[in-house]
Amino acid sequence: MLEQPVRAGFDSTGHQTVDVTVRGGYQPDSIRARAGEPLRIVFRRQDDDACSERVVFSSPRLDRRLAATGATTIDLPAQPPGEIRFTCGMGRYRGRIELFDDRQPPVLARLRGEASRLEEPIGTAVVLWICSLPLIALIAVFALDWSAAIAVAGAALIAWVAGCLWAFRSSARPT
Numbered sequence: 235m236l237e238q239p240v241r242a243g244f245d246s247t248g249h250q251t252v253d254v255t256v257r258g259g260y261q262p263d264s265i266r267a268r269a270g271e272p273l274r275i276v277f278r279r280q281d282d283d284a285c286s287e288r289v290v291f292s293s294p295r296l297d298r299r300l301a302a303t304g305a306t307t308i309d310l311p312a313q314p315p316g317e318i319r320f321t322c323g324m325g326r327y328r329g330r331i332e333l334f335d336d337r338q339p340p341v342l343a344r345l346r347g348e349a350s351r352l353e354e355p356i357g358t359a360v361v362l363w364i365c366s367l368p369l370i371a372l373i374a375v376f377a378l379d380w381s382a383a384i385a386v387a388g389a390a391l392i393a394w395v396a397g398c399l400w401a402f403r404s405s406a407r408p409t
Contacts, residue, residue, distance in 0.1 A: 269333035288323035
């Protein structure tokens, strides 16, 4: 059974570390650590069960023998966000490491992400505006001069953009 995740701490040298006791399973069996940084796990074996002799990691593929007494230190290289599973050699003891990325993306990446969210409604608004230009031109020929027609076309573009942004935002809300 997985327990509440234990967050990896930092030792005096600045490395992420976590201690895991091996006694009828792994305590803790759920670990949270920062992605993109190496992780040091210190296994302290406290039982003679054959199942506790080895630990096997899913990513990177590691299979290590644990010392019968004392501590065995395993250094995992920096990994991307995601989950790493580890088990005993027989698969009876199980654990997992959740790698998370809590760093804020750079300003340009955040702006790019915001812009990509707007591509669909803005694109729809521009298509609708282009489709309405013949009607605007027809009205301009009969009722307005050219400067007024340009103002009406600009107002129509603003109205289409606002309407599409509102409609897409409303449709994205959960019901």
